[in-house]
Amino acid sequence: MMLPEWLEAPYQLASQWRHNRAFHHALLLTGTNGVGQHFFAERLAKLLLCENIAKAPCGVCHSCELAKAETHPDWLTLDGSQGTIKVDAVRQVVSKVSNKPQLGHTKVVLIYDAHNMNINAANAILKALEEPPSSTYFLLTSNTSRSLMPTIISRCQRLTLANPTTEQTIHWLQQEGKQGAGELLWFSQSPFRLLQLAESSSAEMMQSLPADLSRWLGGEIRSDELVASVNNERLRDFVDGVSALIHIALNYSVTGSCQKDVKNTVENLLTHYDLYRLMTISSNLTQLKADLDKTHLNPTIQLIGELNSW
Numbered sequence: 001m002m003l004p005e006w007l008e009a010p011y012q013l014a015s016q017w018r019h020n021r022a023f024h025h026a027l028l029l030t031g032t033n034g035v036g037q038h039f040f041a042e043r044l045a046k047l048l049l050c051e052n053i054a055k056a057p058c059g060v061c062h063s064c065e066l067a068k069a070e071t072h073p074d075w076l077t078l079d080g081s082q083g084t085i086k087v088d089a090v091r092q093v094v095s096k097v098s099n100k101p102q103l104g105h106t107k108v109v110l111i112y113d114a115h116n117m118n119i120n121a122a123n124a125i126l127k128a129l130e131e132p133p134s135s136t137y138f139l140l141t142s143n144t145s146r147s148l149m150p151t152i153i154s155r156c157q158r159l160t161l162a163n164p165t166t167e168q169t170i171h172w173l174q175q176e177g178k179q180g181a182g183e184l185l186w187f188s189q190s191p192f193r194l195l196q197l198a199e200s201s202s203a204e205m206m207q208s209l210p211a212d213l214s215r216w217l218g219g220e221i222r223s224d225e226l227v228a229s230v231n232n233e234r235l236r237d238f239v240d241g242v243s244a245l246i247h248i249a250l251n252y253s254v255t256g257s258c259q260k261d262v263k264n265t266v267e268n269l270l271t272h273y274d275l276y277r278l279m280t281i282s283s284n285l286t287q288l289k290a291d292l293d294k295t296h297l298n299p300t301i302q303l304i305g306e307l308n309s310w
């Protein structure tokens, strides 16, 4: 994948740090969810691991080859995007980086969604940041640095990734061969979220959701027909999509503007329900999502029950 346009400037900056041997041993990457922190952090890991510092990443050295194959022994990851990072995982990683690099000159610890470290894990990382093992770089990502311990933040250099413009997002999705995802900007403005959606099995369902919901509101299709393409895998996207349309409708009632792709649906929603009802529906959908985790009832049946109660 090419470096997206909105990440070029911060990447140039980080490259300069590396080439001047001025890269801070701990870098905190912040930005909105889906702006590309993870992708960017991986690029930086490759930049740091390359053995030809002046030309990094050269793409041809042994380190570059292993990094590309994702088998570099000095590239360690703690992943908070899948749940809480626990202290044992941190200890294992810290113990590994306290040894010499196995291969080149540097070691990289990537911490995705660092705000998902529990307190013990955060303290263990803090200790490592205070007394960094030699030639080790810590790259932390977070969409909400407010939930990080201030002592961790104070040990890191910070780099904030700015959001792309709508045009940049659309252009990039086209480059990635996902033109259709550009029609989902009503659902998310985050380029990487849109890319993920376009690559998931929900793509088609989400693209037709505004029109389908309108048809359902107009009585053209039944609830079971509206959710016909929803399975367990797509359920969350469906609920999030309907919630997003309701939020847009609430917003539209105040501002009088919204993306033209969903204007028809939004006006339909406002014709059928008053604002108070829309707010209730919105909170019911939030509750439904929470319940889906807890109950073993058929989720599609729960969803149809919810729609029929509107």
Ligand SMILES: [Zn+2]
Residues within 6 Å of the ligand: 049, 050, 051, 052, 056, 057, 058, 059, 060, 061, 062, 063, 064
């Ligand atoms: Zn290299």
